[in-house]
Amino acid sequence: MKSVFAHRDEHERRSTIYFLILFSVSFVCGVVGSAMVYGTAGPWHERIIQTLYSTGRLYVFEGTLDIEIGPWPYEIARWAAPATTVVGIFAIFESLLWQARQRVRRAKKGHVTVLGSNEETLIFVNNLREEYPDQTIQVIVPDDVDEIFIRRLQSSRALVRMMRFEHPSSGRFKRALRRLNLDDARAVVSFEDEPASFAHIRVISRALGDLKQRIAVYIESNDRRIQTIVKDVMDDCPNMNVNYFSARELVTSALIDDPAFTIVPRHESTDRPALARTYRDVAQVVPSPHFLIIGFASLGQDMVLHLTNSAVTNPIAPIRFTIVDPEVELRWENFIARRPEHERVMSVRRVATSTENQLFTDLVKEISETDPPTAVLYCQPDTQESILSIDFVARYIQDAKVAVYSPAHDQHEILTEAISARGIDVVFFGDLDDSLTGTNVFSESLYQRAKDFNVEYSRAYAQVESRALSSAEQLEQLVKEAHSQWELLDAFKKESSLAQARHESTKAWVLGVLNDKFVNTSVAQVVADWKRQLVDAPGQGQERVENQVRVIEADPLMNYMCALEHKRWANFHYMRGYSYGEFSDVGRTHPSLVDDWDEFLTNEDLRGKTGTPLRYQVIYDMLSVLLVADERL
Structure with a gap:
């Protein structure tokens, strides 16, 4: 993930550089020109004071030298210094004007409102602006948010609203809420920390009251335990259609949906069709995948959760996982604590070691000979360690798809090229700039497919209840x-x-x-x-x-x-x-x-x-x- 400073707008950086150049030229020329006029007469400290005073007066549009044409450095400063002052005043008033507009401007119908003051908020707003250039975006932030963060949002043309949720029944809060114009919102997206994110959405829901249509709300939730606890409370918000997402899930989904990556096993084509009398005969010839997961912290656990749904190819043969992590036993116990029926879903082999240990190399060699993995997924945080590990086991995983978690994989480009030369095609995933987009958060195409299925489901249910659908x-x-x-x-x-x-x-x-x-x-x-x-x-x-x-x-x-x-x-x-x-x-x-x-x-x-x-x-x-x-x- 990129830092806040990495998101500085290029135009703003250039403007700052130009201002500093203009100020430097005017100041140096003013000092040199004034020194040339005053010469070397008098005590040195008086000459310094006179020179600086003369230069400073140029910035307030009034020189101290009573001459028509002075030395050429002074003449340059005579024009450059006032110009510097004008540019500075304009920048100050531009900021004040923007702040005033923020206070009085209302969001247009169909706007997107974002709650949050972290880097994920910045990334999402920037991506949303690129996807929908004309979309009105307003961001709700706490009143103690960093000024740099505000300026980053400003560079994406977002409306910034400061709001406190401590006193939701106060008149000030209700007036601030009316300015948000949420009843006309296309969507509300929250990146706030849990559980405050749930509490704030519920406060807004209660304050809005009855609406003509429900507001689509998307809450980032990385802790399923909290989400499960508050689910019923959030479902009771009558004016909101609450949905959940997590940055980690978006990352894993982006990888699994990547055309360059595959989660299904290889199979050999046949010239002569086989004979199947039952579905069990079919199951004998359809392979089930085997995944080698390296790293079983939050990302690795989300990956397993995702694959147990998306990668099911056989109703009889379970999905197989080999999980490698130095702390795999503790993390596994935490993972299955709330999943008592996990053995019905998958077959898991756990190995407590690191990728730098010889045991890991021996393990990869063994499974390549006995049960070759469909895919190898490096879910550990250290990208460099993952790439170096691939170098050691490359000869054993050449037939498998390999994916490496890397929030900024361009930093490891030279290592990637070297690994590719060894016959390993590596797919990188984890860059939030690619996955934290409006398209992914809103999941519009996915939701539409789910809705289409719901229609067909309703049609079949009508059939079960003997309700014929005879007319258009x-x-x-x-x-x-x-x-x-x-x-x-x-x-x-x-x-x-x-x-x-x-x-x-x-x-x-x-x-x-x-x-x-x-x-x-x-x-x-x-x-x-x-x-x-x-x-x-x-x-x-x-x-x-x-x-x-x-x-x-x-x-x-x-x-x-x-x-x-x-x-x-x-x-x-x-x-x-x-x-x-x-x-x-x-x-x-x-x-x-x-x-x-x-x-x-x-x-x-x-x-x-x-x-x-x-x-x-x-x-x-x-x-x-x-x-x-x-x-x-």
Whole structure:
């Protein structure tokens, strides 16, 4: 992450340099010219005083020498000194004028309001300005914020508001809040420290009262424990649609979405299609990834959390992790303390060593021979140590994708070139300038895909309840209801929908593998055939759903894809502390967390939280597959 001083505006730096040059020239010329006029007569200390006094008078537009034309240095100073004064006065009044405008100017409709006074705030505001040049941005800061920080925001043309939250019922606070014009905001983004960020958003929510539409709020939360505790309170803000993000998650998401990096294992193409009678036969030929994680502090833990959702390729074979960290045992215990069902999600091997130890080199050699990693992810803070480590183990990881955390990887460019010459293609991640953008924080494309799935989900649910959608008007009404329901979802359910959307690229890869291994025609043709079979299923309402479930059961490839989505969904819940039981958000239990897919499909005594048979939920799993095909094929 770059420091505050690294964000100084280039124009401001040049202006400062020009002012210093002008002042230096005028002062030197004034001193030299005055000295030439006064000569060498008189005591030396009097001559110095006369020279400095004469020079100083030039800056107030009045010289002390009663001559028409003086020596050439003095003549230069006669023009340069007043010009220096004018430039300085203009700079002072420009600052005062800007401050006055800040006090009276109101944010335009559709503005973005940012709360925070840290470097992440600066980076986000600068990136937002580059993405949306005409966007009105106002930043709420405490009244004791550093002046340098204010000037950095000024250089991005942001409106800066100083606000205290200690007395939210005071008239001063309410007047300040009205000036923010938040009811017309496109979004409110908070980078404040936890838990103050939650408290301030709730104070604002209470003060605003009823609004025509809910405000989209995005709160940076790097501590899931705090987020879990305050979730219900924040969900009760009736005029706000609260979402959460973290800089670390944006960093990991940017890496996993990077086209130069891959999280899926390699597979060999086949000329002759294989024969599959059940989804278990399919699972035997679809590989599951193995990740080597170096460094298991906060970033490494977030990476594991992300991969247990996004990298699921097989509903039977778990994702495998080899985690290397000198303090791995303590950090692992802290990591699983709130995840009692973690063993249902992944198979983990932990090695307590550093990358500088020979044990690490021996470990990498061993796994390269027995279980080659799909990807090697260096999540430790020391970028140089990571790159030097790659040099030692390069010959063992040439077939794996390698990623290195580096907040400023340009500083290690020469080392990177040397490593690339050894046949290792390194992808760097971690630069907040690249990941802390409006596009990533707002996740508009990801949210849209999640909303599209919510519409299809509602359509399928209407089918289960025997509500036919026979007209365009009924369908349009359903879409409106689905979007309204989305806005009313709590933060956890939205996060679950977003996790489903983040798995789309992996599903698309699995579909390609299934086509290559078992069909060998085209994925589009396979998916079209699946759709036709489901659409042609006879009956109405639940009878039709039952017939569609039977179609899925009978087709091992469709069955496999549904089992895969169920596994991903279960992983997401397990990694957030859920376990099997009657539905309870408070107790973190869910009746759909059944790992045995055969039992899930055949045991009619198993019921979901609405009382319908669990097997009917396979329709929703299939929807996620068909939507991926529509989006990506």
